[in-house]
Amino acid sequence: xxxxxxxxxxxxxxxxxxxxxxxxxxxxxxxxxxxxxxxxxxxxxxxxxxxxxxxxxxxxxxxxxxxxxxxxxxxxxxxxxxxxxxxxxxxxxxxxxxxxxxxxxxxxxxxxxxxxxxxxxxxxxxxxxxxxxxxxxxxxxxxxxxxxxxxxxxxxxxxxxxxxxxxxxxxxxxxxxxxxxxxxxxxxxxxxxxxxxxxxxxxxxxxxxxxxxxxxxxxxxxxxxxxxxxxxxxxxxxxxxxxxxxxxxxxxxxxxxxxxxxxxxxxxxxxxxxxxxxxxxxxxxxxxxxxxxxxxxxxxxxxxxxxxxxxxxxxxxxxx
Amino acid sequence: xxxxxxxxxxxxxxxxxxxxxxxxxxxxxxxxxxxxxxxxxxxxxxxxxxxxxxxxxxxxxxxxxxxxxxxxxxxxxxxxxxxxxxxxxxxxxxxxxxxxxxxxxxxxxxxxxxxxxxxxxxxxxxxxxxxxxxxxxxxxxxxxxxxxxxxxxxxxxxxxxxxxxxxxxxxxxxxxxxxxxxxxxxxxxxxxxxxxxxxxxxxxxxxxxxxxxxxxxxxxxxxxxxxxxxxxxx
Numbered sequence: 001x002x003x004x005x006x007x008x009x010x011x012x013x014x015x016x017x018x019x020x021x022x023x024x025x026x027x028x029x030x031x032x033x034x035x036x037x038x039x040x041x042x043x044x045x046x047x048x049x050x051x052x053x054x055x056x057x058x059x060x061x062x063x064x065x066x067x068x069x070x071x072x073x074x075x076x077x078x079x080x081x082x083x084x085x086x087x088x089x090x091x092x093x094x095x096x097x098x099x100x101x102x103x104x105x106x107x108x109x110x111x112x113x114x115x116x117x118x119x120x121x122x123x124x125x126x127x128x129x130x131x132x133x134x135x136x137x138x139x140x141x142x143x144x145x146x147x148x149x150x151x152x153x154x155x156x157x158x159x160x161x162x163x164x165x166x167x168x169x170x171x172x173x174x175x176x177x178x179x180x181x182x183x184x185x186x187x188x189x190x191x192x193x194x195x196x197x198x199x200x201x202x203x204x205x206x207x208x209x210x211x212x213x214x215x216x217x218x219x220x221x222x223x224x225x226x227x228x229x230x231x232x233x234x235x236x237x238x239x240x241x242x243x244x245x246x247x248x249x250x251x252x253x254x255x256x257x258x259x260x261x262x263x264x265x266x267x268x269x270x271x272x273x274x275x276x277x278x279x280x281x282x283x284x285x286x287x288x289x290x291x292x293x294x295x296x297x298x299x300x301x302x303x304x305x306x307x308x309x310x311x312x313x314x315x316x317x318x319x320x
Numbered sequence: 321x322x323x324x325x326x327x328x329x330x331x332x333x334x335x336x337x338x339x340x341x342x343x344x345x346x347x348x349x350x351x352x353x354x355x356x357x358x359x360x361x362x363x364x365x366x367x368x369x370x371x372x373x374x375x376x377x378x379x380x381x382x383x384x385x386x387x388x389x390x391x392x393x394x395x396x397x398x399x400x401x402x403x404x405x406x407x408x409x410x411x412x413x414x415x416x417x418x419x420x421x422x423x424x425x426x427x428x429x430x431x432x433x434x435x436x437x438x439x440x441x442x443x444x445x446x447x448x449x450x451x452x453x454x455x456x457x458x459x460x461x462x463x464x465x466x467x468x469x470x471x472x473x474x475x476x477x478x479x480x481x482x483x484x485x486x487x488x489x490x491x492x493x494x495x496x497x498x499x500x501x502x503x504x505x506x507x508x509x510x511x512x513x514x515x516x517x518x519x520x521x522x523x524x525x526x527x528x529x530x531x532x533x534x535x536x537x538x539x540x541x542x543x544x545x546x547x548x549x550x551x552x553x554x
């Protein structure tokens with residue numbers, strides 16, 4: 001299968017369209033006098049990276065982690081705390097942010113993956129909230145109020161500076177494309193096949209001689225690291241971190257983006273993040289009570305659009 | 321190669337196996353026979369470590385595998401074709417075959433690989449990219465056998481090898497097992513079709529209420545109509 005076969009599917013064409021919009025926004029937005037969309041889309045892309053990472057474990061691994069936003073927080077706080085202490089080099093900040101995210105995912109995964117079903121959901125939630133409260137109690141780093149980051153990560157070269165708006169935007173774009181590529185490669189490797197097999201029936205895979213725990217743990221760590229990258233990008237983009245970026249509603253929103261876009265589809269999470277955040281943005285601009293519309297909409301999607309947007313679009317074509 | 325002694329197992333409070341004894345030699349094809357509910361599948365589950373046995377001894381190739389987790393048992397070299405085939409519905413045929421593939425545990429002999437499985441079951445070739453749940457029952461059974469062979473087992477275990485399959489497909493499965501036997505593959509098989517089994521298998525065990533009540537060769541079984549009537553008739 002080439003990378004482009006999936007493009008024949010209308011759901012993937014929709015995502016391709018979204019990606020093209022992302023790619024062109026910095027050029028088009030100023031022309032129509034809406035430069036503000038550059039920041040909006042940059043934000044959406046960061047959430048999309050986080051959603052792509054969550055899809056690896058929820059969609060392909062069948063592991064409903066309800067604490068995935070914690071890695072946004074860890075990635076963000078690593079950058080923020082280092083910057084607070086005057087360490088602004090990206091060469092230190094980024095590897096540390098990714099490394100610590102991976103380490104935390106390794107510890108949390110090692111504990112939580114011994115459980116299944118609702119216990120797994122609860123334990124990932126509890127572990128994530130632990131880190132959340134740690135951040136809340138860290139008075140030195142602003143507690144609840146968060147921490148301003150005065151300068152973006154510094155790569156120490158003149159031609160690549162995240163202070164430049166365009167460079168920041170396209171760095172996020174490149175990371176998003178890379179994370180989709182990485183998840184495509186992973187899912188279609190033997191590793192991914194075992195992960196998907198274990199999702200459908202764990203005992204069956206074990207009885208043919210593969211210990212699934214290691215595969216799940218590896219996927220959990222990769223997803224944590226990928227989400228940590230989203231976190232460090234978020235800290236850089238916003239110039240601000242606060243415990244709220246890893247509070248449990250964020251984890252819930254991430255799950256929703258994945259479900260909305262289409263679980264265990266390659267591009268689903270990107271579409272999901274885009275539609276979720278654009279819709280909340282538009283509704284919020286229209287009425288103050290936008291949650292009243294947004295809530296039922298989400299419920300309807302879960303009830304009637306199995307497979308999310310990806311499933312909906314694919315079905316439409318098969319019928320037509 | 322495999323020696324099971326005094327194997328006991330239960331589901332919760334109710335004991336199902338009351339001391340199963342049987343053995344399989346290298347290159348042998350051996351059966352477990354008996355009516356439904358006598359403990360044949362439970363024996364396989366306890367053997368594979370899917371069900372935790374209560375008591376007994378299981379030696380496989382000089383290794384005690386009693387009570388090991390199922391992936392260790394499988395890695396020791398037992399390839400299971402479970403009842404109801406149990407292929408992965410969300411994986412393609414090709415993915416079903418490669419997901420759990422591995423070379424022989426002892427490194428000896430010739431390995432099964434993707435191409436050889438395709439030679440054995442040419443019917444699967446046009447379905448390679450189909451999802452597992454789009455296959456017919458016969459194709460699923462071939463896939464399940466192929467999946468087990470891809471783990472290069474020293475002992476192949478088939479639980480209800482031909483249950484629910486059309487007569488022609490059954491013939492194909494039996495022919496395949498005969499071919500594997502000719503290639504010196506050790507096989508433990510459960511099935512209801514005594515006539516077909518006596519043609520292929522070397523020795524048989526009749527299981528009644530969690531015990532082996534009779535064992536003997538195909539000729540002995542074929543000759544003893546009363547025995548068949550008593551334990552296997554419906």
